Amino acid sequence: MSGKSADVIPEIVIGRLPLYLRALRRLQNDRRRVTSSQELGERLEISSAQIRKDLSHFGGFGKQGTGYQVEFLIERLEAVLHVNKEWLVAVVGAGNLGSAISQYRGFQDRGFRIAHLFDISPNKIGARLGDFVVRPLDSLETTIRSEGIRIAMLAVPAENAQSVADQLVAAGIKAILNYAPININVPDQVQIQYIDPVTHLQRMTYYLDD
Amino acid sequence: MSGKSADVIPEIVIGRLPLYLRALRRLQNDRRRVTSSQELGERLEISSAQIRKDLSHFGGFGKQGTGYQVEFLIERLEAVLHVNKEWLVAVVGAGNLGSAISQYRGFQDRGFRIAHLFDISPNKIGARLGDFVVRPLDSLETTIRSEGIRIAMLAVPAENAQSVADQLVAAGIKAILNYAPININVPDQVQIQYIDPVTHLQRMTYYLDD
DNA sequence: AACTGTGAAGTTTTTCACAGCC
DNA sequence: GGCTGTGAAAAACTTCACAGTT
Numbered sequence A, B: 001m002s003g004k005s006a007d008v009i010p011e012i013v014i015g016r017l018p019l020y021l022r023a024l025r026r027l028q029n030d031r032r033r034v035t036s037s038q039e040l041g042e043r044l045e046i047s048s049a050q051i052r053k054d055l056s057h058f059g060g061f062g063k064q065g066t067g068y069q070v071e072f073l074i075e076r077l078e079a080v081l082h083v084n085k086e087w088l089v090a091v092v093g094a095g096n097l098g099s100a101i102s103q104y105r106g107f108q109d110r111g112f113r114i115a116h117l118f119d120i121s122p123n124k125i126g127a128r129l130g131d132f133v134v135r136p137l138d139s140l141e142t143t144i145r146s147e148g149i150r151i152a153m154l155a156v157p158a159e160n161a162q163s164v165a166d167q168l169v170a171a172g173i174k175a176i177l178n179y180a181p182i183n184i185n186v187p188d189q190v191q192i193q194y195i196d197p198v199t200h201l202q203r204m205t206y207y208l209d210d
Numbered sequence C: 001a002a003c004t005g006t007g008a009a010g011t012t013t014t015t016c017a018c019a020g021c022c
Numbered sequence D: 001g002g003c004t005g006t007g008a009a010a011a012a013c014t015t016c017a018c019a020g021t022t
Helices: A011-029 A037-044 A046-054 A071-081 A096-103 A105-110 A139-145 A158-170 A195-205 B010-027 B037-044 B046-057 B070-080 B096-103 B105-111 B137-145 B158-170 B198-203
Strands: A087-092 A114-117 A149-152 A175-178 A193-195 B089-093 B113-119 B151-154 B175-178 B191-195
Touching: A011 A037, A011 A046, A011 A071, A011 B198, A037 A046, A037 B175, A071 B137, A087 A096, A087 A139, A087 A158, A087 B198, A096 A114, A096 B096, A105 A114, A105 B198, A114 A139, A139 A158, A149 A158, A149 B198, A158 A175, A175 B198, A193 B198, A195 B010, A195 B089, A195 B151, A195 B175, B010 B037, B010 B070, B037 B046, B070 B198, B089 B096, B089 B137, B089 B158, B096 B113, B105 B113, B113 B137, B137 B158, B151 B158, B158 B175
Parallel strands: A087 A114, A087 A149, A149 A175, A175 A193, B089 B113, B089 B151, B151 B175, B175 B191
Antiparallel strands: none
16 A cells, blocks of 8 residues: 555544654754654654554655654644644633633644633623633624634533534534543534543553552 | 453553443433443444443443443442542642643542642742642652652643653652643653643544645 | 665454343 | 343454665
């Protein structure tokens, strides 16, 4: 199989690309111009063969005998992942979590910008939180459609997560990052990912002596 | 292979158990007493065979013809994951993120309690943040040792993450949940997990039209 | 000499499909 | 009839190992 872009890339490969990109950014930060699958692998605790094979799905990004140009590989991976542009993101839920998310500086230079913060509670609507004025949930669809926003982060209580997700989908959102600790059902063509710190903690406690 | 606890369980299986537990808690919340691998599978978008096989690693938790008792299965999974007790957790970094983490209510009834919040900045030390008074980073080791804390969440800037992780390990921490967007090296016997929302977003944008 | 890209081999993970029990 | 637990089969994923390029 040549590195042509026509074949379907396994999801598990796509999932690793952001990690490669993150590691490459660190290298770039340290003024490194060239790296190798072996160096990346050591930093990420992934085998070098794995990294080479993953990258080869998209064409030859490296040079035999030399390795990979850091800057070039970053560019290519950003293009593959479609983060060579800035995506607008809506945050729903202006509690502790939504408020922390909307103030987090780490989205900026990695392809994402938070555009709006929504909440349903009359106590919160209109309040200023960091750079945002909290908008009413029922203005979701109008805002999202008029601004062409396609990504949302969900930071509402578990009880409301499914119904808000339904509203997001109805409004045209195509990707949801769900912070509520509950599984959500969305149509196949809508992407969903989960952030639940407790699942990670529980995974680790399995390996800790009781 | 019988469901005896002697064999090594694949990590990928352990990683799914917290998801099962989370789904079961929702069922319990809805007063459901019994469920099936099929029902769980539909909610989690995992095949029923997968769920049965995963659970069978730990012995027969279900009844043929009947399914799984929700309460009983929760108990068993909590025991397997060692969350049938409350773990104390230290949070390092009292910025926006660390502060949000330490105020998040969602750890409470899932096996974890945040015990302390540390920071290195003199501006923050001594400040009251929610239920916590921010402690100096250099009191880390004493506090962690004297209270037997084994889990930490890392919410410091990427630049400092490795050095703080080293301090945590030196202090006797056995599991680290790293919120900084950088890979960290820790000894083999120390668990590490990562939370980086941007990697999830980038994974989804791959599937969105440019 | 160093390192990529890649078929082939090896390993792990998932699914199938059904015997056995409620 | 409905559902689990599980060997066996299938599929997916990772590693090996080396030809080929700089």
